[in-house]
Amino acid sequence: MPTSIVLNASNQEPPAPFLPTEIVELIIDNLVPEGRHPRVAYDELTSCSLVCRTWLHACRRRIFSHVETPVYDGVRAIPGQPPNEDKLIEVLNRNPTLLGNVRQVTYNVYQQEGNEDASISILLRLPLVKRLSIHCARYTSFESANERGSNFRSLLMHYISTGNLSHLSVSKIDKLPMNDILSTPSLECLIVHDCGFRVDKRSSHHSPLKFLKIDGHKNMPWSIFQSCRELETLIIGKPAIADDCMVEDAFPNLKYLKLSTPHWDEQVAPVNQILAGVSHVEQMRIEISSVKCQFPKPFRIDIGGSSRSFWTFATMIRDMMSAIQGNNVLEELDIILHYQYRPRSIADEFTPTLDDWRMFTSILTDNPASFPFLRRLSLQILVSEELNWGCGKVNQEELAAFEGALRCMLQPIAHAPNISLKVKARVYNSLNYFFSPPSFETNSLFELD
Numbered sequence: 001m002p003t004s005i006v007l008n009a010s011n012q013e014p015p016a017p018f019l020p021t022e023i024v025e026l027i028i029d030n031l032v033p034e035g036r037h038p039r040v041a042y043d044e045l046t047s048c049s050l051v052c053r054t055w056l057h058a059c060r061r062r063i064f065s066h067v068e069t070p071v072y073d074g075v076r077a078i079p080g081q082p083p084n085e086d087k088l089i090e091v092l093n094r095n096p097t098l099l100g101n102v103r104q105v106t107y108n109v110y111q112q113e114g115n116e117d118a119s120i121s122i123l124l125r126l127p128l129v130k131r132l133s134i135h136c137a138r139y140t141s142f143e144s145a146n147e148r149g150s151n152f153r154s155l156l157m158h159y160i161s162t163g164n165l166s167h168l169s170v171s172k173i174d175k176l177p178m179n180d181i182l183s184t185p186s187l188e189c190l191i192v193h194d195c196g197f198r199v200d201k202r203s204s205h206h207s208p209l210k211f212l213k214i215d216g217h218k219n220m221p222w223s224i225f226q227s228c229r230e231l232e233t234l235i236i237g238k239p240a241i242a243d244d245c246m247v248e249d250a251f252p253n254l255k256y257l258k259l260s261t262p263h264w265d266e267q268v269a270p271v272n273q274i275l276a277g278v279s280h281v282e283q284m285r286i287e288i289s290s291v292k293c294q295f296p297k298p299f300r301i302d303i304g305g306s307s308r309s310f311w312t313f314a315t316m317i318r319d320m321m322s323a324i325q326g327n328n329v330l331e332e333l334d335i336i337l338h339y340q341y342r343p344r345s346i347a348d349e350f351t352p353t354l355d356d357w358r359m360f361t362s363i364l365t366d367n368p369a370s371f372p373f374l375r376r377l378s379l380q381i382l383v384s385e386e387l388n389w390g391c392g393k394v395n396q397e398e399l400a401a402f403e404g405a406l407r408c409m410l411q412p413i414a415h416a417p418n419i420s421l422k423v424k425a426r427v428y429n430s431l432n433y434f435f436s437p438p439s440f441e442t443n444s445l446f447e448l449d
Contacts (some may be wrong), residue, residue, distance in 0.1 A: 021054055028058040064088060064101035067126075069119045070108055089119045096125075104131035104167075105159075109140065109152055120151040124158050130186075131167040132159050141174045142198070160184050170195060178224050182207040197224055222250040232256060248280055258285040282373070285334035313337045314353035318360045325363055325370035332376040339383050346383075346398035357409045364419075365412045374419055379410070381425040394427045 028048060031041040041062075049059035067088050092098055105123055134152045142153055152173070157180070159165050166186050170176065171193035178197045181190065183205040190209055194216035209228040215237035225231070226249075233256040248254065317335060324330075364371055381403075383394050403425040407414075414421040 019054075021058070024054055025058050025061075028055070028062055032062055060098065061101050064092070064098050066104040066106070067092070067102050067123070068106035068108070069123070070110055089122055092122050099126050100128055102126045102129055104133075105129050105155075106133040106135070107152055107155055109134070109136040120155065123155055128164065129159055129162075130164055132156070132165055133169040134171070134173070135169075136172040139172045139174060139194070142177065143175050169193075179205075182209065182225070182227055197221075226250050229253065234258070236260070252280070254280065255282045257281045257283070260286075280329055282329055283332040283334075284330060286336065313339065314356035314360075318356045318363070321360060321363045325367070328371060329373050330371055331373050332378075333374065334378045334380075336380045336382065339381065346395055346402060350399075350402045351405070354405055354409050357406060361410050361412050365416055376420045376422075377413060378422045379406075379424075380422075383425070383427050396427070399425055399427065 028045070031044050031048070045059045045063050049056045049063075069089050092102075099122075105126065107123065132155075134156060136152070140152075142156075156170070157177075160180055160183075163185050165184050167189040168181065168184075168187060169191040172195065174196040175198040176192070176195050181187070185208070187207065187209055189211040191213040192215070205227055206229070207225075207227040209225075209231055211233045212225065212228065212231055213235040215235075228251060230253055231251040232253060234251060234254055235258040237260050317337075364374070364377075383399065403423065406425070407423050410421060410423060413419055
């Protein structure tokens with residue numbers, strides 16, 4: 001072999017190490033957490049796409065996996081002028097081969113009535129969409145949407161007809177065709193915010209729905225959802241139930257229940273009805289923001305007048321646990337009490353409730369058969385100063401002292417052989433801030449946004 005050839009061969013750099021396609025895809029997937037919008041890692045994805053063709057294809061799959069249009073950038077739109085379209089729509093329009101990468105669509109209805117939406121023709125050509133979110137800026141009727149220039153009706157019905165939808169989220173739409181939605185053969189998650197339902201005959205189709213979140217609905221009959229016999233997770237806010245069907249009758253396989261409403265005094269009957277039919281629920285989370293009413297049976301609570309004291313919360317929780325003891329399969333229970341602080345002593349407001357918490361403890365521990373499966377109890381007391389307008393701050397030392405006394409009162413629960421107890425009292429400054437218990441963090445994988 002000639003010397004020059006040997007020298008040239010020895011001077012050549014070794015080839016770059018080869019990564020299998022599966023490893024490349026794992027690297028790319030790790031840039032965008034599950035359920036997050038690809039925009040959180042656009043810069044990283046763009047840089048990775050320049051490595052080689054293999055990386056380019058893997059990045060394309062993630063960059064175009066979620067299309068949102070129009071993208072809300074926090075700037076109020078000019079009246080009469082349609083908002084700017086997402087640049088991804090422009091790219092998809094020029095490159096039809098990319099359409100198969102889209103798995104999730106978020107369609108925001110911001111435009112004025114009568115404005116045509118140029119993106120709709122692209123959105124109706126996406127063959128593999130599994131997740132769809134439709135959010136209206138103002139309350140809009142489903143039945144008259146097309147007549148008013150809104151295209152969400154045709155978009156929703158198109159993806160229902162494909163049978164591929166597994167996740168659907170809608171907000172501020174009246175007269176939703178719930179029977180059509182629940183007839184979707186692959187639908188596992190449904191999130192409905194501030195919507196009204198079209199009254200149809202009960203559907204005979206079986207629904208595979210596993211996760212249902214309803215907030216701000218109007219006159220909702222449980223009977224609408226009686227095809228959802230496999231439902232496991234139910235999250236309810238502002239319940240306005242229009243019939244007497246019990247939760248456990250509609251959802252015999254329900255395992256996880258979260259009930260959150262800001263003004264329980266306006267929802268007495270629905271709340272009572274919901275909690276009276278959850279004997280088979282394994283994990284329950286209750287968020288209470290204010291109570292100023294009299295509760296009917298089975299809670300037998302006489303609060304009286306317009307009391308907004310912390311004693312109201314303690315008494316209600318005590319009597320609620322008394323009502324369901326011996327008739328439940330609860331494994332995990334999260335109680336969140338949101339108390340709006342008023343300029344007075346924490347000791348004067350909270351300390352008188354310790355006797356109620358002592359009775360609460362007795363209900364849980366005196367008879368093991370009362371809550372035979374309970375394994376975890378979380379009690380969180382969140383004290384807000386936000387509406388005080390500078391009229392006083394919470395005395396942190398008094399709050400800490402109450403938390404210590406409360407822990408002592410709940411000590412028998414902590415010493416129970418099978419129950420894990422978490423107790424926390426703290427000040428916070430946001431009306432919408434709550435801790436997420438582990439059970440609902442797990443189920444939040446269904447969340448779309």
